[in-house]
Amino acid sequence: MPDLHRRTLLRGAAVAAGGAVLGGPFIGFVARGEAGAVGRRPAPHPTLGPVPDLRDGKVRLHLPEGFQYRSFHDTEFPVTLDDGTRLPGRHDGMGAFRGPDGTVRLVRNHEVNNPGPAFGDAAAAYDPMAQGGTTTVEVTRHGEVRRSWTSLNGTMMNCSGGRMPWGSWITCEETVNGPDVGPDFTGTSNVPLTQPHGFVYEVPADGRSDRAPITAAGRFAHESVAYDPRGGHLYLTEDNFGFPSGFYRYTPPVDPMRSGRLADGGRLQMLAVRGRRNLNLAAAQRRHATYPVQWVDIDDPAPRFPYTPGQTAPTTNDQALTYVSRQGWDRGAAYFSRLEGSAYDDGVVYFTATQGGGPAETSTGPIADGFGNGHGQVWAYDCRAEVLRLVYESPGPDVLDFPDNVTTSPRGTLVVCEDNVDDNYVRGLTPRGELFDIALNRLVSSTGADRSNDEFAGSTFSPDGHTLFVNIQASRGMTFAIWGDWSRIGV
Template identity: 85%
Template structure:
């Protein structure tokens, strides 16, 4: 048995006995403790094995027996889209939509930062000196590319986002850079930028974005979004690396299920635990932690700061990073650790806290190695009852290490991408509370360098549930189409 499979068995045992799992009406997730797990054996899961890529026969992933995959849009070498654009790397969040002729249309983020020229046509760019955005690609269920184009350019650090039920992708900027803000952690001056950043943008699945941000949904380090069509709220996560992060909701002024678009000018709010102001939810939680919540208003969701064109802005980046959150904290909003992936499923929004679950921090930041001392949490918010519950809290890095993007399978299993500095897996968390491995990154570069610590991102199922599409988020990014008997392994 390989070391990888031994680790997988250890993870499976610890996941059942050590992780805190949600109780209540959340898609059948049930509370389980060590004694309960001992009397109820988990479903057997297949081990992972090396599988060659159907693109070229090279092993890039380990998967369960019988599964296959094909990679595409690998930017280790130049890739040109059909509109003549050089495909950028840093493939990140992604949504899958029905395409023509039985294809799947993928709208894919590119988390590229720095004040450098935009990819694609600069005349169409939101900011011609911002290099992020989205590309759209039509593929078969087996990862064969049919066509591709630039669907949004001139944005920055497009991290994740969310698939909207009216047929759009909402892409999120994970930055607050702009000409009115000082340099961020990279030290690069923001003087060349022409627009404020830190917003969400809508990208229709069948075309191109109008390049107009939804500013009322906030200017902060956005990560992902999930829309509740029953309540009419867009839920938003914040990944503020060095500071506490917030969980938000945006109520648009018109119903996008009727208009087919997310309108600007609505109301932004931030989650607070009812009766427990500034509750630290980044710290280790009690088993089956449950919190009734309320929402506090953010009066200035899209700040502009004074500056002189051509000169460094006097407002420090850290001040801009926390401007929105501090309004919520002043009213008792809760503290989370690095909120990343989010997905809506049957009245519940599931979201991950990448470094949640450890000893409490002594302040809201800045924290040099990231806010939060744990290895990850998965939370669930019941939109109707307004109750927040802990789904899972990792007992250690061998079980679940830094959960990031998340989606749900047709059978209700949460599919979680890891983002750590060691082996990165795609995990499954079943409605019975069992955590298991779906895929393992075994990438190497063309020169033989180890790339097994490149993170998975953008997991999304094809509309028919046949194929799991997922990205490798790295400067030399790529996308995978993975298929097999998902029901057999409980996904």
């Protein structure tokens, strides 16, 4: 407990070193040291302590005083859904929707890689030899499961995605695997696959996906999406580990707010900074970094590569990973580091660059430890003004280390999940630029193994703001429902 408190104080002292922006539609994000007027009390920074899980009394999380939680769908032991499917692990991105009788309906990704039999009904799978997809579960605000089912199967590496305002979840494949592409970073053959991967798919919150990829939204290492209902654009992040990543937008041919679904056949574009060709935004940024942007077209967003069935394809995975982004780079698109989570709020798309903020890379890849030498950035894109601003840049791993999934609270606080190899936290970043702890992973396996470095993912609030749902993204995944007085801790 004293060590945790000291670490919190260190973060509070260092937060002024992080980058921040201010004004306009960016909800007043400013650095703490700059915003602190004389006599103004800082926002409360809660100290975390052990809290027993209401499921079985075991301590799996440290939370602020007065908070409670319940875990469910823990795949350390087999879990069977109501449709007879054995629940896969690797719970990742997730969206929350209103369910019947006061329940919350969660659509949840499973980031499973490598060829293998699809979970659920193979006849309903997009690719019967792909092991990822989504499951949907109805729970109470306190994490009590009511029913669950398979909502998409036969996809791969379903990492994050985004909740759509018309009542759907868009799930993203963080891969370009397929029978037409050589082995990925695991070295596993893609020959058994029957379909190309690397797309986004729509999953209705109240049913099952039609399994049709939105191919015009690109074939690349997708991470997450966020939709701007005012401008009609779907914004997409790319987590290309060994190469620069891009920030994209997809304009569908039909307004989904009217049609109730995301249509294929639209236009894909990639962000470029005006007058600054191929600007490396993965490098450390100046304070209040602000950039006017433009969008460059991607002419061939959904490539299919030549191959002979039953043989390893001649196109390497690295070639396929950069096929779409190189079209943008050739037109001056900007470089980011590992773009991951994104969230839309009041005309702004916030997104994280997991390894952004350090010394500039001297190469554009492939880079074995990931493109980017920093500990993380949070960016904000003003959809109307077409301006990109830096919200926060971590000054070091003791402050914020590898931000991943992100969501916004009803009060405008960003809720950020960490993905590092040490203690993993869920953290809050307030409109004043103050960073604080919300939850700390203290998992121990049934055999006594330390699982505190398992990452958090899929943070999403219930529609009424009462409950924060968040996943543990590991081979033995689980989901948490967390609740308490959010206003007391500034969330």
